[in-house]
Amino acid sequence: MKKVLITGASGFLGWHLCQIAKQEWEVYGTYFSHSLEIPGIKMLKVDLTDFSELKQIFDAVQPAAVIHTAAISQPNFCQTHPDESHAINVKASCNIAGLCADSSISCALTSTDLVFDGLNAPYQETDPVCPVNIYGEQKVMAEEGMLKRNPMTAVCRMPLMFGNETPTATSFIQPFIQTLKHRKELNLFIDEFRTPVSGITAAKGLLLALEKVNGLIHLGGKERISRYDFGRLLVEVFQLPSDGLKACRQKDVKMAAPRPSDVSLDSSKAFSLGYQPLSLREELEDCRIFS
Structure with a gap:
């Protein structure tokens, strides 16, 4: 089985992603502050904002693909802690894209519907971004920075997600x-x-995008x-x-x-590739x- 490195495996989306991915991949998951064991997953503690630690993980695991879900995703926290959130949301993301490019491996980023200003929904991938808060601004920087360093990155704009704890x-x-x-x-x-979509549906969409998408893709649900x-x-x-x-x-x-x-996201492109939210x-x- 090919190896996939999933950052933020202790997070809500990362955990669900590990459950789905381990059916077809040998999964390595990273965590930082929330230690846990996930059956069938090799868990690694790493500070993604430390480039030397990040590179050591890449060298040790030698993944065939990376899905980067780790982020500080609370808009209010990002607004009041812009430097701390920038380190993981932007700097670490761009470093991951660079390391993936160096090894010519597939990469996916979880971005957000909050890159838009909310005035012209539903939004397609071709619509201009215009975030109204710092979290949205950071995700725009991550999108642009990762695609600049590695044009093969699948930039997955995620909607509001829900599911079991x-x-x-x-x-x-x-x-x-x-x-x-x-x-x-x-x-x-x-x-x-x-x-919105469930965490399980979002995880399936990310794996689909990793396989089939270079550039921007919206992974929203079918209902506004x-x-x-x-x-x-x-x-x-x-x-x-x-x-x-x-x-x-x-x-x-x-x-x-x-x-x-x-x-609200227009996810027609993803639906045409086989993404099927319930x-x-x-x-x-x-x-x-x-x-």
């Missing part, structure tokens, strides 16, 4: 479920729209939905108390990072069954 990570639905179960108030935006309507669907599928679910608008909540209103209801039902 992993040993070291949760998705956004876990706190939603707990809040509603305890009959506390859950305020969700009626004016923020995304095209507001945060509030997603919450209503969650209530229905998980049979949760609904009295705590309240509608609000972005302007009602003070946040460090500005948020775009509609970053309906949101089906994805959530799978989460309920296996939670």
Whole structure:
């Protein structure tokens, strides 16, 4: 089996990616602050912002491909800690692309729908980027820097992702479920729209892109939905108390990072390559069954 190096294996997406990838690859996963064991995966502690450590891992593993999921992906944190987040989100990403180019190996980056300003959705790969917060700006820099160093990189713009919790990570639905179960108030935006997918679907899309894509690809779901309507669907599928679910608008909540209103992705290109997200209801039902 060929070797794949997956950065950020302890993260929500990285963990799901390891589960899918190990069916066809010999998987090496990196982590930094959250130590864990994943059956069938060789886990390596590495500081990706330290180039010498990064190069040692490449030399030791000699992977046939790399999927770079490691990132600081909380927009509010990036807004208030721009230097710390730049080191992993931009500098490390570009170094990974360079090392992949040196060895002529396949590479995929997880970027984000937040590279767009939310004013002209749904967005295709050819649409101009215009981020409204530092996290989006950093991902644009990572996209451009990686493609400059290694044009063979598959730059995968990911949507909002959800799914069951992993040993070291949760998705956004876990706190939603707990809040509603305890009959506390859950305020969700009626004016923020995304095209969500499950972590499992996203992982399958990344592996497909690694194999078939050079350049930009959108891996969004097939349904555009507001945060509030997603919450209503969650209530229905998980049979949760609904009295705590309240509608609000972005302007009602003070946040460090500005948020775009509609970053729905047009993922037709990925669908034509065989990327097949389920309906949101089906994805959530799978989460309920296996939670």
